[in-house]
Amino acid sequence: MxxxxxxxxxxxxxxxxxxxxxxxxESPEALFLRxxxxxxxxxxxxxxxxxxxxxxxxxLMMEGDFLPNSPxxxxxxxxxxxxAACFVLPVEDSIDSIFGTLRASALIHKSGGGTGFxxxxxxxxxxxxxxxxxxxxxxxxxxRVFNAATNAINQGGFRRGANMAVLAADHPDVxxxxxxxxxxxxxxxxxxxxxxxxxxxxxxxxGEPWALVSPRTRLVAKHIRADKLFEALxxxxxxxxxxxxxxxxxxxxDNPTPGLGAIEATNPCGEQPLLPNEACTLGSINLAxxxxxxxxxxxxxxxxxxxxxxxxxxxxxxxxxxxxAIERLTRANRKIGLGIMGWADALVxxxxxxxxxxxxxxxxxxxxxxxxxxxxxxxxxxxxxxxxPNYPESIHARGSGYPIRNATVSTVAPTGTLSIxxxxxxxxxxxxxxxxxxxVLDGEVLPEAHPEFARLARxxxxxxxxxxxxxxxxxxxxxxxxxxxxxxxxxxTAADIAPSWHVRMQAAFQRHVDSAVSKTVxxxxxxxxxxxxxxxxxxxxxxxxxxxxxxxxxxxxxxMAKGDCSGPACVA
Numbered sequence: 001m002x003x004x005x006x007x008x009x010x011x012x013x014x015x016x017x018x019x020x021x022x023x024x025x026e027s028p029e030a031l032f033l034r035x036x037x038x039x040x041x042x043x044x045x046x047x048x049x050x051x052x053x054x055x056x057x058x059x060l061m062m063e064g065d066f067l068p069n070s071p072x073x074x075x076x077x078x079x080x081x082x083x084a085a086c087f088v089l090p091v092e093d094s095i096d097s098i099f100g101t102l103r104a105s106a107l108i109h110k111s112g113g114g115t116g117f118x119x120x121x122x123x124x125x126x127x128x129x130x131x132x133x134x135x136x137x138x139x140x141x142x143x144r145v146f147n148a149a150t151n152a153i154n155q156g157g158f159r160r161g162a163n164m165a166v167l168a169a170d171h172p173d174v175x176x177x178x179x180x181x182x183x184x185x186x187x188x189x190x191x192x193x194x195x196x197x198x199x200x201x202x203x204x205x206x207g208e209p210w211a212l213v214s215p216r217t218r219l220v221a222k223h224i225r226a227d228k229l230f231e232a233l234x235x236x237x238x239x240x241x242x243x244x245x246x247x248x249x250x251x252x253x254d255n256p257t258p259g260l261g262a263i264e265a266t267n268p269c270g271e272q273p274l275l276p277n278e279a280c281t282l283g284s285i286n287l288a289x290x291x292x293x294x295x296x297x298x299x300x301x302x303x304x305x306x307x308x309x310x311x312x313x314x315x316x317x318x319x320x321x322x323x324x325a326i327e328r329l330t331r332a333n334r335k336i337g338l339g340i341m342g343w344a345d346a347l348v349x350x351x352x353x354x355x356x357x358x359x360x361x362x363x364x365x366x367x368x369x370x371x372x373x374x375x376x377x378x379x380x381x382x383x384x385x386x387x388x389p390n391y392p393e394s395i396h397a398r399g400s401g402y403p404i405r406n407a408t409v410s411t412v413a414p415t416g417t418l419s420i421x422x423x424x425x426x427x428x429x430x431x432x433x434x435x436x437x438x439x440v441l442d443g444e445v446l447p448e449a450h451p452e453f454a455r456l457a458r459x460x461x462x463x464x465x466x467x468x469x470x471x472x473x474x475x476x477x478x479x480x481x482x483x484x485x486x487x488x489x490x491x492x493t494a495a496d497i498a499p500s501w502h503v504r505m506q507a508a509f510q511r512h513v514d515s516a517v518s519k520t521v522x523x524x525x526x527x528x529x530x531x532x533x534x535x536x537x538x539x540x541x542x543x544x545x546x547x548x549x550x551x552x553x554x555x556x557x558x559x560m561a562k563g564d565c566s567g568p569a570c571v572a
Contacts, residue, residue: 002064002423003028003421003423004420004423006420006438006446006447006448007420007421007422007423008028009444009446010417010420010421010446011024011028011031011421012024013444014070014074014417015031015070015073015074016028016031017031017034017078029062031073032058032061032062033054033058034076034077034078035057035061035068035072035073035076035077036053036054036055036057036058036061037050037054037058037077038076038077038081038318039053039057039068039072039076039311039314039315039318040053040054040056040057040314041318042314042315042317042318043314045317046384046385053310053314056307057307057311060304060307060308060311063289064286064289064422064423064424065285065286065289065304066283066284066285066286066304066307066308066311067283067284067286067418067421067422068083068281068282068283068311068312068315069083069084069085069086069281069282069283069413069418070085070112070417070418071083071084071085071111071112071113072085072281072283072315074112075111075112076315076318080111080112080320081318081319081320082108082111082112082113082319082320082321082322083281083315083318083319083320084113084279084280084281084315084319084321084330085112085113085114085267085280085281085282086113086114086116086267086268086272086274086279086280086281086282086337087105087108087113087114087115087116087267087274087278087279087326088115088116088117088118088265088266088267088274088275088276088277088278089101089104089105089108089115089116089117089276089277090276090277091117091118091119091121091122091142092121093121093122093123093215093216098122098142098145101117102145102146102149104322104323104326105117105146105149105150105161105163106149106153107322107323108161108322109150109153109161110153111322113279113322114161114162114163114164114267114268114269115161115162115163115164115267115268116163116164116165116166116265116266116267116268116274117146117163117164117165117166117265118166118167118168118195118264118265118276119139119142119143119165119166119167119177120139120166120167120168120171120195120215120264121215122136122138122139122142122215123136123138123214123215123216124136124138124139124171124172124173124214124215124221125137125138125140125141125172125173125176126138127214127216138173138176139167139171139173139177140173140176140177140180143165143180143187143190143192144186144187146163146165146190147163147186147187147188147189147190150163150189150190151188151189161189162189162191162268162269163189163190163191163268164190164191164192164193164265164266164267164268164269164270165177165187165190165191165192165193166192166193166194166195166246166264166265166266167192167194167195168194168195168248168264169194169195169196169197169200169210169229170197170200170210170211170212170213171212171213171215172212172213172214172221172222174194174212174229175224175229175232177192177194177243178194178229178232178233178236178243179232179236180192181236181240181242181243182236182239182240184240184555191242191244191268191269191270191548192242192243192244193242193243193244193245193246193266193270193546193548194233194243194244194245194246195246195248195264195265196245196246196247196248197247197248197249198247198249198250198540200226200229200230201230201247201537201540203226203227204226204227204229204230205227205537206226206227207225207226207227208225208226208227209223209224209225209226210223210224210225210226210229211223212224230533230536231529231533233245233536234529234532234533234536235529237532237536237549238523238527238528238529238532238549238551238554239551239554240554240555241548241549241550241551241554241555242548244270244546244547244548244549245536245539245540245546245547246266246270246273246545246546247539247540247544247545247546248262250540250543250544250545251263251273251516251545251546254273254514254515254545255273255395256333256335256394256395256396256407256408256514257275257333257390257393257394257395257407258395259393260275260329260390260393261275261276263275264276266516266546267280269413269414269518270516270518270545270546270548271337271339271411271412271413271414271515271516271517271518272335272337272411272413272515272516273515273516273545274335275329275333277323277325277326277328277329278326278329278330278333278335279319279321279326279330280330280335280336280337280408280411280515281312281315281316281319281336281337282312282336282337282338282339282411282413283308283311283312283336283337283338283339284338284339284340284341284413284415284418284419284427285301285304285305285308285338285339285340285341285370286340286341286342286422286424287301287340287341287342287343287345287346287366288342288345288346288349288424288425289342290304290346291346291349291350295350296346296366298369301369301370301373302369302373305338305370305373305374305377306373306374306376306377306380308338309336309338309374309377309378309381309406309409310377310381312336312337312338312406313334313336313378313381313385313405313406315336316330316331316334316336331389332388332389332390333388333389333390333406333407333408334388334389334405334406334407335406335407335408335515336378336406336408336409337408337409337410337411337413337514337515338374338409338410338411339410339411339412339413339415339427339513340367340370340412340427340428341415341418341419341422341424341425341426341427342419342422342424342425343363343425343427343428343429344425344428344429344430344431345424345425345431345452347359347362347490348431348450348452348453348490348491349452350362351486351490352490353489353490353492354430354431354492354497354501354505355492355496355497355498355501356489359505360501360504360505360508363428363505363508363509364508364511364512367508367509367511367512367513368511368512370410370512371409371410371512371513371514374409374410375404375409375410377409378404378405378406378409379402379403379404379405381405381406382402382403382404382405383402383403385405386403386405387403387404387405388404388405388406388407390407391403391404391407394407408514408515409514410512410513410514410515411513411514411515411516411517412427412428412509412513412516412517412518412519413427413518414426414427414429414518415427420438420446423451427518427519428505428506428509428517428519429494429519429520430492430493430494430496430497430502430522431450431476431491431492431493431494432475432493432494433471433475433476433493433494433495434449434450434453434471434475434476434477434491434493435447435448435449435450435468435471435472435475436448436449436475450491453477453487453491456487457483460484460487462482462483462484464482466480466482467480467482467483470482474495475493475494475495476491476492476493476495476496477491478492478493478496494520494522495522495524495552497522499521499522499523499527499531499534499535499549500535500538502519502520502521502522502535503521503535503538503539503542503544503547504542505519506519506521506539506542506544506547507539507542507543507544510542510543510544510545511543516545516546517544517545519547519548520548520549520550521535521539521547521548521549521550522549522550522551522552523535523549523550523551523552524551524552525551525552525553525554527551532549532551535547535549536549
């Protein structure tokens with residue numbers, strides 16, 4: 001894999017082994033060999049020689065076809081050996097449960113994982129506490145406690161802990177929760193999402209009453225207007241990008257083990273709905289690596305998918321879980337999340353605009369083929385190794401389907417640092433800008449420009465100051481007459497794309513994904529609240545499992561900023 005200067009900076013800062021002086025003590029090739037050797041050692045438990053799989057897994061990563069989630073790269077073959085990125089932990093309505101979960105989350109953050117929590121079971125603010133004869137402080141107060149604890153824990157020296165806080169839309173404190181991040185300094189280590197039902201969305205559209213129900217007594221605490229709560233959600237999301245929305249009924253329809261309980265929360269970026277005390281390991285395939293003149297090389301893609309599913313199933317064997325309860329449930333369900341990155345770059349190479357019917361249809365076909373291959377690979381592993389232990393009680397056992405090794409197989413993660421390592425676009429997001437500064441690694445600034453655009457500019461004769469001035473001002477080249485129209489269309493950036501195309505793209509992938517899709521619906525700075533409301537409704541109607549919106553400039557210190565980096569000098 002040809003590494004850019006930015007990829008090397010991230011590797012050295014975050015992933016490579018360090019000596020006693022903090023200097024990198026292994027090369028990128030050695031890192032991938034360390035990971036491949038450790039993961040392939042799981043093959044011996046099934047009577048296979050690890051040696052050929054060491055070679056194959058090493059090749060997958062070195063060539064940039066596939067990368068596992070960050071904890072696997074950080075910890076495989078090292079003392080921690082905690083390899084999963086995604087966890088959901090239970091928060092029951094007792095001090096013992098709350099602070100027991102806080103301790104568990106600290107262990108997970110220390111090892112590089114991220115945590116999600118549903119705070120919906122906690123009694124509302126002011127409710128009676130029988131043991132102390134006092135009044136409850138409510139879910140938001142405890143989320144602040146979790147946030148402060150996360151602040152104190154640096155994830156193994158690599159990154160700070162990330163969390164997701166979820167509250168059901170019928171919790172009596174939901175209005176306070178919706179406003180919890182209005183103060184920009186509040187809950188800085190949390191993403192927040194409201195869990196809404198189909199019933200809520202229908203009542204919001206009709207302006208009907210909505211019951212807020214005490215989780216302790218199951219009695220109605222009060223009624224509010226559903227449309228007013230929806231408007232509050234829209235207002236806060238428009239102003240700050242949060243909260244997001246999770247669509248409970250859509251998520252639950254895909255719950256593979258409903259007999260074990262309902263899914264109430266996700267990992268920090270929303271792509272992995274999980275049961276309490278469940279973990280999942282992720283990995284992503286760079287679709288830009290499979291583009292050929294006639295389209296995608298589906299035969300090679302299917303082989304890489306099969307090998308990547310095997311890799312992730314082996315990760316489950318090699319993982320050292322932070323708590324026995326998490327190990328028991330994770331091994332019983334064996335959820336993995338194989339996804340993609342490089343979608344926008346693949347479209348660029350194919351000359352297909354992101355905001356086009358052709359791109360939506362291509363997304364549908366490509367993810368359908370990807371998921372078929374991933375499911376077939378998991379079924380083959382079930383024949384070799386047996387299905388996941390909870391298979392007989394799962395939805396997979398209904399009908400005449402073949403047994404499967406993993407309760408879930410596919411997901412689409414945001415792939416933030418992984419896409420930097422692979423030198424490609426993140427997840428299924430459009431290009432952010434053709435040249436920009438990326439703020440990562442505790443304040444380090446990485447200048448980036450799109451190498452394919454820079455190459456085409458040189459070869460096409462439009463590598464000129466006025467073109468780069470337009471890029472610096474807008475982030476893209478739509479509206480720049482000096483650039484050929486087909487290139488202006490192909491190099492669509494997030495700001496160029498109407499929100500409806502963002503939602504449609506997310507929905508096209510979601511149709512073929514077991515878990516969920518992490519995707520941001522971008523809005524220009526001048527977007528209105530009714531436009532955000534329209535996106536929320538469209539995502540629900542299209543069958544998305546959640547939605548996050550971001551209006552440009554609505555939050556200080558955003559991770560990627562255009563306007564202060566342009567020209568070929570930005571190309572790493």
